[in-house]
Amino acid sequence: MVLIMADELVKIDHMTKKYDENTIIEDLSLTIHEGEVVVIVGPSGCGKSTLLRCINGLEPIQGGSITFRGESIDGKSKHINEIRQRIGMVFQSYELFPHKTILQNITLAPIMVQKRKKGEVEKEAEELLSRVGLLEKKDSFPRQLSGGQKQRVAIVRALCMHPEVLLFDEVTAALDPEMVREVLEVLLSLAEQGRTMVIVTHEMSFAKAVADRVVFLDHGEIVEEGRPVDFFEHPKTERAQKFLNTFTYDKVEKAK
Amino acid sequence: MRDLGIDVLFKGSNMLRLLEGLWVSMRISLISVVISMVLGLLVGALMTRKSKVVKWFTRIYLEIVRVMPQMVLLFIVFFGTTRVFGWNIEAEKAAIIVFSFWGTAEMADLVRGALISIPVHQYESAAALGMTELQTYVHVIIPQTLRRLIPLSINLVTRMIKTTSLVMLIGVVEVLKVGQQIIEANRTSSPNAAFGVYATVFLLYFIACWPISMLSRYLERKWC
């Protein structure tokens, strides 16, 4: 029996994830509270993306449990679609639907899944689009947009479902450097609104700015977690220090 | 149980005759395939040239092959040449001419596709490494082109074999025709022979084509 506190939104309890015999995540526990921004960092292949996918029921887990407001998240259960409506997810490669216009991309799920009125959904979609500066693109197709624009649309698409928590899976990793900022600024403004977010990213200065809590994942386990100031300025573990060092360069000493 | 007319196949040399008939189709296919591959390589390479004349010429050629049924081409060569040039082409030769004409276009298109699928930066990076044009082709371009080309051209072989069945309609005695003759000859003793014989011909074609298709698919998975 897992005890659920009132403001606990997502609770991961001793979760284990394996692909065949390879253990990706082992005995991991993490709780996301309402209104909290949790940033997950770690080297490539540490299991951070897999963790996000598990929270959305896209990957079956082999041990422990993941719950959303006390309800178990299981990709095979009947209720998974209802739970997923309340968990928004944005992917690294945007994954807009190429055969639908921008507006249709955003309104498809609210109309079809939530059975909301078309007019009302479109109005909200347009409002959200204008907030990210893309209203004039509403009748374009995804292929006509830049990567940064596509990713902003993907965020709007997730928002339009009124999710209670948003999962961001390396949303700037596929972008050209000059487009990273336009996407991260959207994330920052969402954080300001007090939304609950779980962000996987490689942008350390962004992580430092946006996070309420930083979780450092390595080899499928949480090595260190804490306030961003503590983690980035004074990492406690050697593994975290080593990881953070990969983002800085020493001056080259030229041989004479 | 109803007589399925399979016993006919084991009478006398009937099975052997069917196989001989199959060999006639195979021989026509193989000769046409060899001609198509050689000419296809040449035409395909030619198609990547920038000359407008060559482009138009090959374009029209490909378009004719694309929209004209091989059967129609076969009729034109078989019946038409007699009238126009006064030649009397044997059915088998007419078939080889038509299937080579068709196969060359198909092969050329595959060659062209394989050649243009090699990205420009492959040429550039080879040049950047200081390779000569010859070295670039021998070590970089041709190996990659072949990997794309071989599975597809093996697939062309099965299509050629299947298309060769058309020669029956201009009077070549191949497997289907032999089947027909066997059925005719055993009309009274084995009235249901049509089922057994045609089922056998069906299977013979399958046995001939299927392994080649599998090989082509296997290579395509492995290389492409």
Place this chain on the structure above:
Amino acid sequence: MIMSWEIMRAYLPLYAKALLLVLKIGWIGIALAILIGVGCSMIRHFKIPVLQRLVSVYIELFRNTPLLVQLFFLYFGLPKLGLDIDAEVCGALGLALLGGAYMAEAFRSGLEAVEPIQMESALSLGMSRRQAFLHVVLPQAISISVPAFVANIIFLIKETSVFSAISLMDLMFTAKDLIGLYYKTGECLTLLVIFYLIILLPVSIVGSLVERRLRYAGFGD
């Protein structure tokens, strides 16, 4: 070589009749082929047990044998089992079975070309698997398969040229018959080519227009 317009004009109605027959059988056969193809590729896509195996056997059998042989078996072989099939039905059926196998392969590669993460992104928006398949995966798979479908349709129309073998009075039959009767080879062959162009050129042109259209509407980055 001089050709007589008079003769060609006289033959015209016969060819026109044959054309209608080819169009009738062709369109029924191709429509059925698309249905069979889509059905089979769904069965394989969703890995429905037993049926999946049967579909694979069917596809391999019909992709690796010529239509002519298939027609001989259907038209002359099956009646011996008591299954008498009318020549026109047989033509349409043969075309449908052959085409179904090709369409199934075309549609399957269309389905495979849609990245699994598209499905996941639809699921993450709360769609059911069925909704995600119907509204996200399927439309993309269809667009991707269109060029292959068009190529298959052209291929199938060309294949109808063997119908004369089961005594259907198609264009080839008409041409051969007239050549045999009156020896007007040039005229007969010219009409044959013209009539096949009448069928195939529009299909070819419309096909490439549709392809271009689709490419514009939703695909390619």
